[in-house]
Amino acid sequence: ARAMLAAAKEDSSAALSELRSLVRGIRPPVLADRGLVEAVRSLAAASPIETRIVSSLEGRLMPTVETALYFAVAELLSNAGKHSAATEVVIELDADDRVVEVVVTDNGLGGAVETPGGGLAGLRQRLAPFDGELEFVSPVGGPTVATVRVPRPLD
Numbered sequence: 001a002r003a004m005l006a007a008a009k010e011d012s013s014a015a016l017s018e019l020r021s022l023v024r025g026i027r028p029p030v031l032a033d034r035g036l037v038e039a040v041r042s043l044a045a046a047s048p049i050e051t052r053i054v055s056s057l058e059g060r061l062m063p064t065v066e067t068a069l070y071f072a073v074a075e076l077l078s079n080a081g082k083h084s085a086a087t088e089v090v091i092e093l094d095a096d097d098r099v100v101e102v103v104v105t106d107n108g109l110g111g112a113v114e115t116p117g118g119g120l121a122g123l124r125q126r127l128a129p130f131d132g133e134l135e136f137v138s139p140v141g142g143p144t145v146a147t148v149r150v151p152r153p154l155d
Contacts, residue, residue, distance in 0.1 A: 026067065028070070030042045031067065035060050035066065036060075036061060036066045037093060039066075040093065041053055043070075044091065049077075049086055049089050050088050050089070051088070051091060052089070053092075053093070054090060054092045054093070056093070056094050057093040057095050061100060061152075064130070065150055065153075068129075068132065068150065069100065069102055071123075072148045073102060073104060073148075076148075079119055080104070080108060083108075084108025084110075086106035086142075086144075087107060088106070088107045090106075091103070091104050096152075097152065098152055099149050103147045105145045106142070107142055107143050108142050108143070109140075109142055110138045110141050120134065120136060120146075127150065132148060134146065134147070134148055
């Protein structure tokens with residue numbers, strides 16, 4: 001019985017350690033340390049497409065909301081790089097007392113469509129727990145405009 005208890009304790013300790021590593025991987029250090037705007041600047045700096053950030057966002061959001069918005073921007077920026085032939089992306093971050101809004105616009109070819117199981121569908125699923133929404137408009141010829149809105153929690 002002691003051996004089984006020791007093994008269970010060791011397994012739970014290993015699982016906890018793995019979970020902590022996973023959480024650190026899910027929430028990038030720049031996001032945890034400096035907030036959404038600086039984390040988005042970091043994504044923009046790593047993008048092969050010239051990316052401009054326009055932000056009136058002040059202060060910090062709930063960590064879970066920041067993380068969801070960060071990964072939304074990462075997905076949209078990645079899509080622009082892979083599929084749009086864009087030469088410029090503009091990322092706008094704004095909030096009022098009711099909602100946080102992130103708008104990602106690229107000057108690419110447009111004509112993008114949402115497919116079941118694709119990146120945009122996954123993005124919608126990741127926003128759902130926050131009552132978030134994705135509005136996606138991509139006419140042929142461009143521009144492609146993705147608007148992410150997440151309600152701000154009431155204090």
